[in-house]
Amino acid sequence: MNKSDRNLGMGTDISRRDFLNGCKLAVGASLLPGAVLAQDSYIAAQDVPNYYPPEFTGMRGSHSGSFETAHQARDGASFNGSDNGERYDLVVVGAGISGLSAAHFYQQARxxxxxxxxxxxxxxxxxxxxxxxxxxDSNNVIGYGGSMLLEAPGYYPAIAKKLLEDLGIETQRFYRYFDQDFYSSMGLYKGEGTFFDAETFGVDHLAVGDWSDPSILAQAPLSTKARGDLQRLFKDERHYLPEMPxxxxxxxxxxxxxxxxxxxxxxxDEGVLDVMQSYARGVWAVAIDALPARIAWSSGYPGFGNLDLGFESYDREGDQEEPSIFHFPDGNASVARLLVRKMIPxxxxxxxxxxIVTSRFDYSQLDEPNSPIKIRLNSTVVSVQHxxxxxxxxxxxxxxxxxxxxxIESNQVIMACYNQMIPHLCPEMPRAQKSALxxxxxxxxxxxxxxxxNWHSFVNLGIHRAYCPGSYHHRVMLDYPVSLGDYQFSKSPNEPIVAHLTRAPGESGSSARDQFAAGKRDLLVTTFETFERNIRDQLSRLLGPGGFNPAQDIAAITVNRWPHGYAYGYDPDTDQVAFDPDSWPAEKRVWVNGSRRFGNISIASSDxxxxxxxxxxxxxxxxxVNDLN
Ligand SMILES: Cc1cc2nc3c(=O)[nH]c(=O)nc-3n(C[C@H](O)[C@H](O)[C@H](O)COP(=O)(O)OP(=O)(O)OC[C@H]3O[C@@H](n4cnc5c(N)ncnc54)[C@H](O)[C@@H]3O)c2cc1C
Incomplete structure (x- = not known):
């Protein structure tokens, strides 16, 4: 191992257990990726005592073993199996929020x-x-590996509000559970610090404070013109289309x-464009060179002053009155867990x-023969046909x-997976529907x-989050200060905490669709070791001046990669991605046309x-569910 890797702590014995050594099983030799063979009998992994996937670390999200079979199906492989005699009223493909909700609504209706x-x-x-x-040590620290919070639940449609109510989620309680002033009360800057990396800007530098304040950027590695332009941009006093009707x-x-x-x-200035390039990645998953300027306007991004486009924007008109506080420590995983516990008590x-927050689930109950609702994990659907x-x-x-x-056979099926995959699973669907999907x-x-x-380095630097435009992960933030039930957030910098890092992997310089495709490819070939080295390097450069030592301070890493992340529609005629689906004309709404009921198969999912x-x-x-009536 070279010196640089040693200093970063590569090879340190951190917790990065994947399934094989994470399951705490006594069986060992006969262990398969999703199951064990104990003597001659098959035991599904989820039925093995202590199977508890939230504890697995290392490469998570779409982990190894989850997608390979689906990709074979996509590539035309055929699968021959025998009918095992199981018969259902409903089979749901996909146990995301949509699939779980579909099972819940179906049970309510039928x-x-x-x-x-x-x-x-x-x-x-x-x-x-x-x-x-x-x-x-003796602490259980909980984090979210994907969906983070309920955004503006006061504006949710009635169906979603009712589901939250049925699950016992009273959103007003988050005003008590989420300590909105916590980090400022610790003296930390309320906004984001900005980390300028040497590869993009010439030298590593952390700027803490508001960009419209000249003193904040005084030491930043930007030209005088770029600094002035950035300040002008963030003062956001005017727009730049004054002559246009x-x-x-x-x-x-x-x-x-x-x-x-x-x-x-x-x-x-070009320097400002470099600073801004990754500004939208966390919210829209693309660099700004593929984000329509109208979406930037509606998202409240700077440079538009008082421009009025004649419709309400997300942030400009103050219509987003609810703060971003509707967060369980595991994000919306608590919603999924509440759904599962309701259906399989x-x-x-x-x-x-x-x-629900500290409740440890017994996974062996998910697929019990006597339960009317079963959840079968590690099971990839490769064909759905009448x-x-x-x-x-x-x-x-x-x-x-x-x-x-x-x-197996079912009277009805709800596809709550990835809609793009459905044409491969349901080849009998009409051609136009498959094309829309x-x-x-x-x-x-x-x-x-x-x-x-610990998080002393953050305190020493006066930040709890940072925007890192040129770095591997574009944003770094300390966990949300939320205490719920028996769970307490980290209140002292002496205590362990989760730092949450986000990355949107698409290359800049191409269309949104191409950025997504490149990002997907990137995610499937990038090893955990590459992630780990980049994480250690980035954190040591960002936090090192505050005393951070990556070899000592990092206790575990979990990378949640999502090659199939945010749902969007796409129009091949214009090469446009539906960042603003509501404004698209009916004939271009592929997501609606693709989701029509087909015989006894209906289609859910955020897609x-x-x-x-x-x-x-x-x-x-x-x-x-209604479509199946
Ligand atoms: C990183 C990230 C952060 C997000 N943050 C938020 C947030 O803060 N708030 C918010 O409201 N939304 C957020 N979202 C959006 C999120 O996608 C939706 O809120 C919602 O969770 C989507 O649920 P779904 O069931 O439609 O899709 P998914 O969650 O993708 O579920 C689909 C399921 O189907 C399974 N599946 C696919 N193919 C097959 C097959 N062939 N056989 C069996 N199973 C299959 C998949 O593995 C998956 O589990 C976030 C998304 C991502 C990626």
Whole structure:
């Protein structure tokens, strides 16, 4: 190992247990990726005592073993298995928020005795609503590996509000649980610090404070012009289309990317464009050179002053009145867990939104023979077809688990997986529907959780989060200060804490769709070791001046990679991605056209709304259940 790796702490004995050594099993030699062979009998991994995937660390999200079979199906492989005799009223493909909600709504509509099976290709349920747990000393530290919070639940559609109510989630309580003043009370800057990296800007430098304040950027590695331009941009006093008739501005900005707007209309220096390049990645998963300027305007990004495009924006008109506080320590994984506990009560004791947080689930209860609802993990669906040409007949579902192909039958099926995959699973669908489904795309993202033994370096630097425009992860932040039920957030810098890092992996310089495709490829070939080296390097350069030592301070790393992340629609005629689906004309709404019921198969998932939010996933689940009536 070279000196630099040694200083970074590569090879340190951190917790990065994957399934094979993370399951704490006494069996060993006969262990397969998703199951064990104990003597001659097959035991599914989820039925092995102490199987508890939230504790697995290392490469999570779409972990190894979860996607390979699906990719074979996509590439035309055929799978032959025998009918194992199982019969259901409903099979749901995918145990994300949408699939779990669909099972819940179906049970509500058809009665508690409905026989429902949910098949999921990952080793845990929840999809993007992913829980990461860490053990350190006697502490259990909880993080979110995907879907982070309920955004503005006061504005949720009635169906989603009702579901939260049914699950016992009273959102007003978060005002008590989320300590909004905590980091400022520690003397830390309330906004983001900015880390200028040497590779992009010439020298490593951390600037802490508001960019519109000249003293904050005085030492930043930017030219005098770039500093002045950045300050002008963030004062945000005017827009740069004064000559254009108001009636033309919206269309014009829709066709132009935000980078070009900043460059050609706001006359921003190249250095400013470098600073801004990753500004939108966390929210939209693309660099600003592929983000329509109109979306930048509606997101409240700077450079538009008082420009009025004639419709309400997300942030400009003050319509987003609720703060971003509706966060469980494991993000929306708590919503998924509440759904599962409601449908399969034997999985965990408790009945409140508070006790779900520290509740340890017994995974062996998920697929119990006597339970009307079952969740079968590590099971990739490779084919969903009616048993014959009569579309009112039952549906045959083929899935692969631990290398073995199984065939089952169900009266009805809800596809709550990735819509783009459905044409490969349901080849009998009409051509136009398959083509629409194929144009539902997803943007890749990475949510990394780094367990730190303490957070003195953050305090010494006066920050709790940082924007890192040129670095591997574009944002770094300390966990949200949320205490719920028996769970307490880290209140002292002496205590361990999760630092949350985000990365949108697409290359700049191409269209949004191409950035997504490149990012997906990148995620599937990048090793955990590469992630780890980049994480250690970035944190040591960002936090080193505050006393951070990556070899000592990092206790565990979990990388949640999501090659199939945010849901978007795509229009091949214009090469446009539906960042603003509501404004698209009906004939271009591939997500609606693709999601129509086909015989006894209906289609849910956030893809069906081209809207990567929990309320959309829930709403589409409800619609898919109604479609089957
Ligand atoms: C990193 C990240 C952060 C996010 N943050 C937020 C947030 O803060 N708030 C918010 O509201 N939304 C957030 N979202 C959006 C999130 O996508 C939705 O809120 C919601 O969780 C999507 O649920 P879903 O069921 O539609 O999709 P998914 O969560 O993707 O679930 C689909 C499931 O189907 C499974 N599947 C796919 N193919 C097969 C197959 N062939 N066989 C079996 N199973 C299959 C998948 O493995 C997956 O588990 C975030 C998304 C990401 C990626």
């Amino acid at each position: 009665g508690a005795n409905s026989k429902i099976l949910i098949l999921e290709n990952h080793d845990d349920f929840g999809g993007h609503a992913k829980r990461n747990e860490f053990q350190i 108001a009636s033309e501005q919206s269309d014009y900005l829709q066709k132009m990317d935000y980078r070009s707007y900043l460059k050609n209309h706001a006359a921003m 034997a999985v965990a004791i408790g009945d409140t939104m508070e006790d 048993i014959d040409d009569n579309l009112s007949n039952p549906v045959k579902i083929t899935y692969v688990r631990d290398g073995k192909t199984h065939v 194929a144009n539902c795309i997803r943007a890749p993202l990475v949510y990394t959780n780094v367990l730190l033994r 069906s709304a081209s809207n990567a939010m929990a309320e959309a996933a829930i709403g589409e689940a409800h619609r898919a």
